Amino acid sequence: MTTSFVACEAALTSLPESLLIGVSGGVDSVALLHALAATGCKPVVLHFDHGWRAESGADAEWVRGLARKLGLKFVGGKMRAAKKGPREAEARAARYAFFAKVARRLGIRDLVLAHHADDQVETFLMQLLRGSGAAGRGMDAVSTRDGLVLHRPWLGVWKKEIVAYARRHKLSWREDATNTDTHHRRNRLRRQVLPYLQKQFGKQVVENLFRAAEIARAESEWLDALCAKAAREPELSVKALRMMSLAQQRRTILRWLQGRGVKDISFADVEATRGLLEKTIPAKINLSAGQFARRRAGKLFVE
């Protein structure tokens, strides 16, 4: 972990040349856009208006103006109006759907995002508290989603380093009012829960969580590599699964279900599928998302 804003520039050296960038107008994405442009890169600027607040249209206009000033192409998108403000998960899904649509249209699949170390800590803690099929691992510096390749070059850079970078370069940005709305779980985590944990256990709690996420992420990659082959198979061999350790069974089944297109996989789904390895249990189980896993002729299938 570096502690100077030099980190902001150093992290950008291994990005592809042809890029999309998601810019909300907040300090993180504005600073990232500036740092990218300073390297001579000409990313296409994407802005998605979630319609969370009345003045969000003004944010879109502001980002459009910034792109124009930098001589960059701009594409805006807008959330379809919801009765009450959209939930975080819906908003995120709509945003990525917009990014993916633009990527297809422009033939550019690489999208750079301004997620930073504080975001990583929040994501990791949310994953642990929310529970899911896997333990927490945070975000990856490079990952794929909806046909996009997501790059997060600032995942190891702290928010305060980004703000220092932005101030040093005399950038201006929009304050994102949704960031202060503690109705959103992530904001509550950022503005209340993490400061509370720091008060209880010391300032270094945040860095400790970052490190735990980094260890978990690297180990998760290692484990995924170990079950990558099985996870790509259309069906799993019961015999092969039975020879695996508990954790290997779980992760192989999790990645295999994901590979079969099963959504919202819970730990209970993984364990129920693992239950199919026992002879005494019915040979078909329900998965959360309305699909089934079935055992037949020594193999597991998704239906």
Place this chain on the structure above:
Amino acid sequence: MTTSFVACEAALTSLPESLLIGVSGGVDSVALLHALAATGCKPVVLHFDHGWRAESGADAEWVRGLARKLGLKFVGGKMRAAKKGPREAEARAARYAFFAKVARRLGIRDLVLAHHADDQVETFLMQLLRGSGAAGRGMDAVSTRDGLVLHRPWLGVWKKEIVAYARRHKLSWREDATNTDTHHRRNRLRRQVLPYLQKQFGKQVVENLFRAAEIARAESEWLDALCAKAAREPELSVKALRMMSLAQQRRTILRWLQGRGVKDISFADVEATRGLLEKTIPAKINLSAGQFARRRAGKLFVE
């Protein structure tokens, strides 16, 4: 996870016959002692007085009386008086040293402890917040320490199930006053931080953390098995390490340093040792506990 106190009995079926049991006098260990005795087992009752409060001598007498009533051998130990109350880590070290001494004297190496699912959640969260060489994994159902084999048969049983068991069997126990002292980090976690997280994110936070610990623990076992051989070597081959993934390097080095008797290994120690794989870095680094790791002739050593 079962939800009935039947769990308390079911979990005791695979313990060795000749056993030590740690009994503080609190509800967890008193219930465990009762449940064990009900299976016909005759464990030796060990009680360690940490001297945390004036009446702790009375706890020791109470546990001695309980053992006598059940026809069981009792061995008591006492923390040497400290100027101010001992820190948690010192108290724990002294307690295990006492257990180990008794184990050697009696020739019984198996010790059963009453740690339960709520303890597991606290341990896991403490590990994450405190930071260490590894990410959190909680406690193991069976582990070794100071020549003892520690058994935690109730690691999957919730505190409330234990209390239900104790009430159903009309047991009496001592309230442990140290449990309400929020000066201790673990008590603060139990009495303030976890209820706060539940209030912020819902009651299920505790079960989610338990599940994350269970996943992490099983994966950690899997990974340890993968680097068990290297971890036993007196020296590590630089060439072999270089061929490993990042996570495998880290975990191999962590387990190897532990196997070499290095204490208090931080993530920074692991990363500094990993730095020895690069040619450009000095061939000797300091470890936290005053020892050194050195590269010589294509091998890593601890000195």
